[in-house]
Amino acid sequence: MKDQLNREFQLEKTPKRIVSLVPSQTELLVHLGLEASIVGVTKFCVHPKHLRLSKKVVGGTKQINLQKIIDLNPDIILCNKEENTKEMIAELETIAPIHISDIYNLEDCFELIKMYGNIFHVEKRASELISNIRKEHEAFQLQITTKTPLKVAYFIWKNPWMVAASTNFIDAMITEAGFTNVFKAQERYPEIVLNNSKLKEADLIFLSSEPFPFKSEHIAELQSKFPEKTIKIVDGELFSWYGSRLLKSYPYFKTLHDETQKVDTI
Template identity: 65%
Template sequence: MIYKDQLNRELNLIETPKRIVSLVPSQTELLVDLGLETLIIGITKFCIHPKHLRKEKTVVGGTKSIHIEKIKALKPDIILCNKEENSLEIVEGIEGIAPVHISDIYNLDDAFELIKMYGELFQVEVKSEALISKIKSERKQFKLKTKNQPKLKAAYFIWRKPWMVAGSNTFINAMLLEANYTNVFSGLQRYPEIDLDDKNLQKAKIIFLSSEPYPFKEKHIDELQTKFLDKKIILVNGELFSWYGSRLQFAFKYFKTLSI
């Protein structure tokens, strides 16, 4: 069977893959929620959901650095990657081991496409369609609740020293819009470094400090609040803004708790 990934690359699979290596945490969790946990043989050290997985599966490295020999020894039928999470060097290094499926996610439609792809790849179409329907239902309810509420201007910090924010052409930017916020850094691409005196930041009513990849804490709220007395500064669960797999089913309920 010929399948395509989200980069339009072709994968030729003789049969449904039974031995899966996943190099992306959100995709690992998605596999589990699609009922495929027993087929997963290799994961990264960042695949923290569900918690027990790292004790039961072979950890083959991180998302940016892997142990190729460990992956070879597992003899996978397929390796799952992501364009942003995994480097070209990693992909090129593992292509000779097994077919590599690469996701490329910038918005919810891309996420839905990936879930559907996995449903087809692993013959769990009913579960994948049910998951997509659940996420869409949660999204619809949230949109109805917020349709008359104004979009507040927000900045979303992902790193400190240097200060870095989420700009356009990112899944985080798309999720900020889904959560009914306007990203003041949408005029900049990807994850730019900024100065705290940046004119765009001055426009923000709310500053979000993400729990990942930099683990912002309450002390960082205090640090910024002294400079931005007129802004609301909030610690947010980064997984619910950046994980694009089955965790999306919880995102919109979480967004309701952020209502200012």
Template identity: 60%
Template sequence: MTIVDQLNRTIQIKYVPKRIVSLVPSQTELLYDLGLESSIVGITKFCVHPQHFISNINVVGGTKQVHFNKIKALEPDIILCNKEENTQEMIEALEKIAPVHISDIYSIEDCLKLISMYGTLFSVESQAKELIAIIKIEQQKFQDFIIEQPKLNTVYFIWKDPWMVAANHTFINSLMTEAKFENHFQNLERYPEIDLDKDMDEQVEVIMLSTEPFPFKEEHIKILKRKFPKVKVLLVDGELFSWYGSRLAKSFEYFKTLRSEFLK
């Protein structure tokens, strides 16, 4: 079987993979929701959904550093990676162990294509089609809800010291656009550092502090509210803005709740 991943790399596989190592948390959750739990033999320490995985499945490291000897010992049929979350050096080493499938996600459409790819790759086409249908239904329901609502000029922080935001060419930015949270830094690329004193201005209406990768808390809301008293500041669930795959089905209802909160 010949498979082409999202980097247009061709992968040759003799049979449907039965032993999977997943090095991307959102993709691990996706595998579970496609009914592939029994095929997952290795995960990262950040693969926290579903919760019982951490105690039941071999943890082989993180997303940037892994124990190659542990992965090799698991005798995987395939290893699942992501261009952004895993390093090139890591992928090159993993290719010596087993075929590597790499995702590359910047939009909802990319996410749906990955689900379809997994449906074919792991012979779970019907489950993949059902999940895609659910996501599209939730997306349309949200668009019907939001159609008359205004755009909100928004800053989405992912890190502190230095302060870093999600900008253009990110999956987060695509979901912000979907939810009419207009990205104040959409003229910048990826995850730039910003200066709170120089780069923020009176156009900003909303500040989002993500729960990951930096664990923003209430104390950080207070800091920014003192600095920008006219701006609404709220903690947001980073997983629902950045985890593609099956979690996307839950994002749209969450965005509806968020918008209602910001428009009070």
């Protein structure tokens, strides 16, 4: 079998002991009916909320307790190119087969869901999930009333200030949400200063709830510099988590559009 990096890995049987090192993928496994097979998760695997009480927490997404994972005797370990480090994966490969996801857009999400369907023999559940996400996407497209997408600057970090640019899943979801990313000409997550000219182009400034926990005081700080801008804290999970959480993303995007209609000058 191959993962999303086109790496080959071997499975002798359907995995029954899963270690998931990516929060959104952990939630996806539960949605696919595989909760009983999950033996290890990260401290950031917060959905569903009870999971960290019933499964072994093996560390975070960047740092793990290798011995805890060895003791779990996993049949497979699920990773992500962006979330987990090369050094981690090199160590984990000595323990069990590794599947690495690589997500940049909605089609990558669907490919991953299909892969999990095949690996864990839950093809029907995987197919139904993809179909339901597509339906949510299509329904949202019919609900968008703005003719010209509003321009957005999407902050993910402070000290230093960092934004989501292109070549990442957040940028794809900004487009999915019916907005335009003003930093699309750059790549990944550039550091910026607040006098960056692109910020002047933005109709909206979004402050993500994760990975940096932006709060109301950060809105006030930016509002003092950009009094004419609409600045909002947005649900970072619904812009950056793939898998089953996408079912909640599109209704949320509709709410965002309703709340920002007054910015639209059309």
